[in-house]
Amino acid sequence: MSLDIGSSLGRLQPLFTIAGLVSVSYVTLKVAFCTLNFVKVFVLSPLLKLHVDVKKLGQWAAVTGCTDGIGKAYAEELASKGLNIVLLSRSQEKLERVAKEIEANYNVQTKIIVVDFAQGPGVYENIEKEMAGLEVGVLVNNVGMASVVEYFAETADLEQYITNIINVNILAATQMTRIVLPAMVEKRKGVIMNISSASGKVPTGLLSVYSATKAYMDFFSRALHTEYESKGITVQSVMPYFVSTNMTRNMRTSITVPNSKQYVKQALATVGVENRTHGYYSHALQGLIFDILPTWLSMKLVFSELKKTRARVLKKKAGGKKTH
Ligand SMILES: NC(=O)c1ccc[n+]([C@@H]2O[C@H](COP(=O)([O-])OP(=O)(O)OC[C@H]3O[C@@H](n4cnc5c(N)ncnc54)[C@H](OP(=O)(O)O)[C@@H]3O)[C@@H](O)[C@H]2O)c1
Numbered sequence: 424m425s426l427d428i429g430s431s432l433g434r435l436q437p438l439f440t441i442a443g444l445v446s447v448s449y450v451t452l453k454v455a456f457c458t459l460n461f462v463k464v465f466v467l468s469p470l471l472k473l474h475v476d477v478k479k480l481g482q483w484a485a486v487t488g489c490t491d492g493i494g495k496a497y498a499e500e501l502a503s504k505g506l507n508i509v510l511l512s513r514s515q516e517k518l519e520r521v522a523k524e525i526e527a528n529y530n531v532q533t534k535i536i537v538v539d540f541a542q543g544p545g546v547y548e549n550i551e552k553e554m555a556g557l558e559v560g561v562l563v564n565n566v567g568m569a570s571v572v573e574y575f576a577e578t579a580d581l582e583q584y585i586t587n588i589i590n591v592n593i594l595a596a597t598q599m600t601r602i603v604l605p606a607m608v609e610k611r612k613g614v615i616m617n618i619s620s621a622s623g624k625v626p627t628g629l630l631s632v633y634s635a636t637k638a639y640m641d642f643f644s645r646a647l648h649t650e651y652e653s654k655g656i657t658v659q660s661v662m663p664y665f666v667s668t669n670m671t672r673n674m675r676t677s678i679t680v681p682n683s684k685q686y687v688k689q690a691l692a693t694v695g696v697e698n699r700t701h702g703y704y705s706h707a708l709q710g711l712i713f714d715i716l717p718t719w720l721s722m723k724l725v726f727s728e729l730k731k732t733r734a735r736v737l738k739k740k741a742g743g744k745k746t747h
Pocket of ligand 1: 665
């Protein structure tokens with residue numbers, strides 16, 4: 424019997440060898456391709472200015488969720504390139520403050536639109552009216568709502584949470600695109616940047632809805648780019664890992680955790696160079712690791728990390744008492 428198994432394995436040995444060679448070649452080619460792409464995106468592009476010149480696309484850029492974090496950084500960076508900025512966010516007071524700062528620092532015009540995207544389909548008629556006549560060449564669909572690290576059915580106020588997160592993370596970008604895209608197509612130029620997330624790449628247990636909304640943003644962007652590339656429009660899917668903002672409780676910055684200014688400076692230099700991007704050099708390297716790992720393993724690793732995070736949060740909530 425053992426001889427039979429031995430001789431069968433012996434006969435299969437050439438197959439194992441071929442499978443091994445194919446796997447090693449696949450990983451080697453993938454790493455080589457990603458390394459070349461990394462050099463193009465994060466070294467050559469900023470040096471040779473291979474990216475799109477956003478100033479040539481129109482007079483205005485519109486940014487959703489722009490009073491803090493990544494959105495505010497996009498608004499400032501685009502203003503620094505000479506674009507007027509339409510600022511869309513929910514707090515009038517913060518909008519006025521950011522508008523004043525941008526006008527003073529960059530000598531451009533701003534327009535504020537107060538909107539709570541969680542309110543759903545009813546908010547877009549007013550946005551459309553307010554934006555009518557503005558030549559918008561750049562749209563940054565940045566607004567996003569995070570979620571707590573929790574099992575789906577145990578999420579607090581689940582019914583309302585589902586409505587809010589879909590309205591903010593999915594509906595806003597899709598409706599804003601509907602509003603600005605036709606005029607871009609007419610002029611045959613424009614850029615739409617959709618802020619997805621690295622958690623849209625790997626189905627993420629304990630962040631299931633957030634991760635799924637970000638996968639939507641990624642798929643929507645890539646599909647739209649396919650449709651409109653030939654019409655002069657670039658649609659970019661931006662997939663950050665951690666950036667230090669209010670959403671991440673202003674976590675300590677490091678090589679892998681940039682602040683929003685550092686992140687956006689690099690991300691903006693990838694427009695037109697990479698249509699699906701992690702936007703920042705160290706995030707691209709993290710992305711490469713997850714690209715090489717099989718999806719089931721990435722899912723397992725991320726889920727296991729998030730289980731630890733959830734346990735820590737519960738322990739803290741319980742005032743240090745042991746939780747399960
Ligand atoms: N930070 C990260 O590590 C990270 C990683 C991956 C992806 N992202 C994505 O990047 C985007 C920006 O995140 P962030 O970290 O910069 O967030 P943030 O610091 O929390 O800023 C969010 C901005 O959106 C506004 N906003 C929130 N809910 C809104 C609503 N319902 N209607 C209108 N405006 C609203 C906020 O205004 P208020 O001041 O009124 O709240 C604020 O200006 C999100 O789509 C997020 O999912 C972030």
